[in-house]
Amino acid sequence: MPDGSPALTLSLHRRIAEIDAAEWDGCAGTGNPFVSHAFLGAVEDSGSATSRTGWLPQHAVLRDAEGRMVGAAPMYAKSHSYGEYVFDHGWAHAFERAGGRYYPKLQVASPFSPAPGPRLLTRSPDAYPAMAAAIAQACRELELSSAHVTFCTETEWTALGEAGWLKRTGLQFHWENDGYACFDDFLARMSSRKRKSIKRERRDAQSAGLEFVTLRGGDIQRKHWRAFYEFYTSTVDRKWGSAYLTESFFPLLSERLGDSVVLMMALNRAIPVAGALNLLGDEALYGRNWGCRGDWPFLHFELCYYRAIEFAIAHGLRRVEAGAQGQHKIQRGYLPRPTYSAHWIEHPGLRRAIAGFLEQERLGTLAEMAALAELSPFRENT
Numbered sequence: 406m407p408d409g410s411p412a413l414t415l416s417l418h419r420r421i422a423e424i425d426a427a428e429w430d431g432c433a434g435t436g437n438p439f440v441s442h443a444f445l446g447a448v449e450d451s452g453s454a455t456s457r458t459g460w461l462p463q464h465a466v467l468r469d470a471e472g473r474m475v476g477a478a479p480m481y482a483k484s485h486s487y488g489e490y491v492f493d494h495g496w497a498h499a500f501e502r503a504g505g506r507y508y509p510k511l512q513v514a515s516p517f518s519p520a521p522g523p524r525l526l527t528r529s530p531d532a533y534p535a536m537a538a539a540i541a542q543a544c545r546e547l548e549l550s551s552a553h554v555t556f557c558t559e560t561e562w563t564a565l566g567e568a569g570w571l572k573r574t575g576l577q578f579h580w581e582n583d584g585y586a587c588f589d590d591f592l593a594r595m596s597s598r599k600r601k602s603i604k605r606e607r608r609d610a611q612s613a614g615l616e617f618v619t620l621r622g623g624d625i626q627r628k629h630w631r632a633f634y635e636f637y638t639s640t641v642d643r644k645w646g647s648a649y650l651t652e653s654f655f656p657l658l659s660e661r662l663g664d665s666v667v668l669m670m671a672l673n674r675a676i677p678v679a680g681a682l683n684l685l686g687d688e689a690l691y692g693r694n695w696g697c698r699g700d701w702p703f704l705h706f707e708l709c710y711y712r713a714i715e716f717a718i719a720h721g722l723r724r725v726e727a728g729a730q731g732q733h734k735i736q737r738g739y740l741p742r743p744t745y746s747a748h749w750i751e752h753p754g755l756r757r758a759i760a761g762f763l764e765q766e767r768l769g770t771l772a773e774m775a776a777l778a779e780l781s782p783f784r785e786n787t
Contacts, residue, residue: 413475415539418464421445421479428474429526436687437522439515443661444684445479451654454516458649459484463511463547467532467539476527476536481516482509482549488649490519490729491555491575491746500550500755511544511552517649519577519729520684520691521744524557525564533564541568541749552749565747571756573746573763574770576777578732578739580710580725585718588711591738599736599782603711610707616672617708619716622664629668630655632677636696650694655682669712671697671704681708683716690717692727710737732777741777743770 418424426442433440445454445464454460460481467476486494489512497507513524525536544552554565566572585591592600611617620629634652659666667683667690679697683690695709713725727739735741748763750756 412470413535413539414468415542416466416468417480417543418466419462421449421462421464424464424466424477429477432474432477432526432528433523434526437520438662438665438684438686439518439520439522439691440479440524440526441662444515444658447654447658447661448516448650451651451657453650453654454481459487460512460516461509463543465513465536465539465543467535476525476532476539478513478525478536478540478554479515480540480543481512481514482547483512484509487647488517489514489553489555491553491573493553493748496755496759499758500752503754505550505752505755507550510550511540511547513540513552513554514556518693519556519744520693520726521556521577522558522686523561524554525561530560530564533561534568537565537568537570544749544751550751550755553746554748555746557745557747559743559745562745562747570747570749571760571763572767573748574767575744575746576741576770576774577729577744578727578734579742580714580717580727580739582717582721582723587718588715591714591718594784595738595782596784603737606703606706607711610701610703613701613704614673615678615701615704616675617712618670618672619712620668620670621666622659625659625666625668627656629670629677629680630659633668633670633680633682633694633696636677636680636698637694638696639698640694640696667716669708669716671701671708673699679704679708681713683713685720685722688723690720690722690725692725706737710734710739714738735777735780736782738782740781741774743774 429442438444448454463480463482465478465480466474469475500507525533540552562572634655638648665685667685669681670677671679678699682694683692690713692709692713717725727734750759
C-alpha cells in the first residue's frame, strides 16, 4: 500500500499474463505499442525478457478499494544494465567500488526499446504521485538499490521530479510532419544542397535494381521473419553487441500486434537482402531494428529513414522516431529532441553523487541540442 494512499493496494506480478489484458490496456491506452499488453507478452513469451536473461518481471498494478486498476507500470528486476539505452554502468561501478550492491535494481521500461512513451500507465495524471510512491515502496520492500523509469513522457518526468526522483535528460532524432502531402513537399523545405544530397542518395539506392516492399500484419510470412532474424543477428555481430531478441519474438510480435507491425524489406530477385522493423502508434512510426546482407549504397538511409517518412506522410502520422543515437540523421530531416528518465536512489550518498552528475549532464544535453540544432538541413524562415 503506497505511503499516503491508504485506499490503494499495490501488487507485483511475475508475468504480464497474470494481468487482464483489457485492464492493462485500459490504463496504457492505444497510442504507444511498446507498453501494450501484446508487446510485453511477446517479449516474455518469446524468452527475450525473462529471469534467465536478467529481466525478471515485477509488473506493478495499483488498485483502489473496489479492486479497480487505477495504475500500472511495466517493471523488471534487473541483474545488469543491458538493453536499456539509458546508461548507468558508471553509477553501478562507483557504488560497488564503495562496497555497495547496485544489482538487482528495478527498471520501469519497455524492454530493448528506446522508444519514448508512457511508463506510469494511469487513466489520469492525478494518479502519478501514487504510482511514484508505489514504485519507491516496491524498491524498499524488495531491498533493491534503485528504481529507474526510462524514456517516460515529459509530464511523467515532471511528476516524478516533484515526488523526489532524480531527473535525467537525453536526446534522440525525430522527423516531424509539417503537413506534407508527399516526400517532395518535405524536400522543398530543405536547403538546396541538402535536397540534392538526399535525392542523390535515393537515386543511388534505387538504381541497384532492388525491389522495395512494405509488409504489414498478415502479409508478413515466416520466410520474411527468418530472413529478418538473420539480418538482425548479423548486425548485432558486427557491432559487438548481444542479440537480446530471440528468433521466436518477431513472428510472435506480428501475430499479436497485427497491422501495427510494419516491415520494410529490400529484395534482390525476390530474395530479401535487407529489412527494417517498425511499430505503428496512433501518432508515430517507431523504427526499431534493421539488418542487411551484402553491401548496397545508401540502402540503410533509404529503408530506415526515407521510406519511413513516406509511410508517415501517406498515413497522416505526426512523426517518425528512428531510435537511439545517430547524429547523421540530422542531415536527413531528423532533428534532436529531448528524452526523459527519472531515478529513485535509496542510498543517500549514492543519491547525492548522482544528483550532482545529473545536474551537469542536463546542462550538457541542453548545450548539445542547441549546437546540433544549428546543423538543421531546413531552410531558415520556413
